[in-house]
């Protein structure tokens with residue numbers, strides 16, 4: 001793999017600069033270099049197999065922060081997804097979920113813009129209805145939002161082609177997708193090149209009524225996967241949002257989003273992983289804020305556990 | 318390769334490791350960020366002690382402006398914590414991922430070093446695990462001799478497990494750039510600003526010896542206004558537009574140098590936006606300058622094959638040293654960068670500097686220049702790169718200078734630069750402190 005500027009893009013290009021560590025929640029909580037892109041890349045450079053770095057592969061929350069952090073432009077998320085295929089996360093548990101959610105059918109609707117709400121929002125029907133109204137008449141809910149495919153992709157478990165084809169078929173006719181689940185955002189950008197794909201956070205925070213309701217005393221929590229997956233474009237969007245509203249954001253000094261990791265596959269599958277509440281506490285440390293506004297519905301519960309401040313979804317501001 | 322790696326978790330564990338290693342005569346190499354470039358933190362056998370496992374900030378005292386931190390922390394991680402309280406460290410290498418302990422051991426230079434000194438000088442106290450496994454607190458007033466040896470001591474006299482550092486209130490900075498076509502003029506102007514405390518940040522960054530950028534920056538409007546009133550007109554550099562015009566004219570008259578002109582133009586187009594990233598700019602001020610500079614350093618100068626020899630001299634010898642080093646760069650590489658900065662010296666810390674990068678004849682300021690070939694995708698043999706480094710280091714010996722980085726790979730220069738007497742005295746101290754010579758034994762002696 002070679003980037004446009006001629007730099008190699010796989011692990012062999014790793015210079016060992018450690019910038020990925022600074023952005024990585026796994027590093028933040030473990031301080032164990034073996035569980036980081038740097039550690040994995042160096043191990044692979046020296047001939048390690050995926051099996052030999054299995055613990056490292058299992059630890060990654062796929063928040064994507066390391067990818068824009070890497071000055072060698074290594075596709076660290078792509079690299080992790082490839083490694084996961086060799087060392088999948090709890091394949092039996094994923095298989096159960098695959099079967100379960102494939103049966104779920106949502107309200108039908110083909111429109112030029114489709115909203116793929118993801119598992120968390122789909123279950124919260126009242127909120128989902130409010131969000132759809134807010135996004136406007138031109139937006140319809142997708143019948144099938146592919147959450148099971150997203151989980152399988154993240155866990156490294158193969159999904160049969162027929163299932164993927166069925167999912168893509170359901171999107172036919174749409175020119176714009178609003179995707180709440182960050183990992184699906186990543187997948188769809190690759191599966192549907194040419195289609196306009198936005199995170200739900202971006203779509204909502206572009207709306208004037210939503211922007212107008214953000215306050216300087218808010219902590220605005222960006223959903224990290226969609227943000228990091230399209231970082232070069234979205235950093236401008238969020239910087240303008242911050243400048244307009246004056247709110248604080250879950251950005252670190254490099255301007256990458258600090259994730260709670262609440263939406264990781266480890267959480268969905270009940271596997272041991274990063275302590276999301278500790279991440280939320282770190283995001284809050286030293287900040288005097290009055291309200292927490294989250295893009296990812298899974299973050300709401302995490303912040304509610306560690307803060308007495310009101311926590312609202314962006315669709316409810 | 319080491320025989321094993323231990324991730325440091327606390328001082329007691331490090332002490333137990335060193336006691337056993339001392340008894341069994343097992344070498345222990347300490348690694349922080351591993352960014353020193355002369356193999357200082359590379360282990361050839363024995364145990365590699367990875368200090369990044371000790372990365373917690375222990376106490377921030379916003380009133381006294383101090384922080385107590387575990388020493389394996391990256392400067393960038395320390396800054397993350399301090400910034401939540403509107404605070405910042407004083408100075409650190411511009412790479413984000415060197416550690417506090419590794420930097421206190423080697424010195425550390427930043428673009429505010431002309432004012433604030435080397436990074437090691439911001440240490441007020443250390444917790445040290447000696448090579449025989451005692452856990453000792455040291456500072457200018459407590460176990461002062463040990464403190465003297467540990468600071469800028471390349472980890473010879475103990476593992477730094479905790480450090481108390483001076484800190485300050487965070488400020489965004491306002492940057493100004495002046496462009497020169499001659500190295501000597503730019504260096505004279507740099508030294509003029511340093512001598513007169515005319516700016517808060519000051520350094521030179523070049524594209525070969527063609528586009529020489531004197532970078533000046535300020536923490537406050539008052540300091541910038543004073544600079545404008547007193548010093549700006551005395552600088553001989555031009556602004557960006559004027560310099561571009563002069564360069565255009567220069568290359569128009571020398572069409573056979575078109576390749577070089579194109580390189581400079583391309584480089585400028587890639588590099589300049591990095592220093593003006595909108596998400597790091599508010600009201601004309603740069604926020605988190607260390608991030609902006611360091612990310613640019615990694616992006617444009619980083620890579621798997623990095624070679625950064627350097628020279629450190631007194632103020633008077635500096636321009637000669639840089640010009641001679643520049644001639645060496647020209648001989649070896651088509652493209653390279655020079656990075657020059659002054660280091661304010663603390664008279665009361667002179668003893669700390671004895672076995673370090675600070676040349677003994679430097680008074681008030683020492684000056685450092687890094688010679689950084691832009692290797693990119695080119696492949697050079699190890700021999701070529703080593704010859705290049707030797708050619709730079711030879712200049713240091715010749716003019717009675719020193720080097721920012723001492724380490725295993727340039728051991729041959731240590732006695733030549735510092736003299737047998739100093740090295741023998743430190744070797745005797747090392748033997749007394751570390752009878753089995755286990756700790757970082759391939760670095761200096």
Ligand SMILES: Cc1cc2nc3c(=O)[nH]c(=O)nc-3n(C[C@H](O)[C@H](O)[C@H](O)COP(=O)(O)OP(=O)(O)OC[C@H]3O[C@@H](n4cnc5c(N)ncnc54)[C@H](O)[C@@H]3O)c2cc1C
Nearest residue numbers: 349350351352353410411415416418419420425426472477
């Ligand atoms: C891209 C790049 C940019 C750089 N920019 C700068 C710059 O702007 N300014 C600058 O000053 N330097 C710069 N350097 C050099 C390097 O960053 C510094 O030398 C840095 O301070 C080294 O810190 P480290 O944590 O990486 O130390 P290491 O390389 O890990 O260790 C340095 C030495 O200290 C010892 N050591 C490490 N930790 C401890 C400890 N806790 N206790 C005792 N001994 C210890 C090691 O054994 C070794 O001898 C740069 C290097 C690179 C690669």
Ligand code: SF4
Nearest residue numbers: 024060061063064066
């Ligand atoms: S994706 Fe996130 S958790 Fe995984 S290595 Fe990168 S930064 Fe760490």
Ligand code: SF4
Nearest residue numbers: 014015017018020070
């Ligand atoms: S940021 Fe990229 S180049 Fe640097 S250590 Fe991580 S993976 Fe390697």
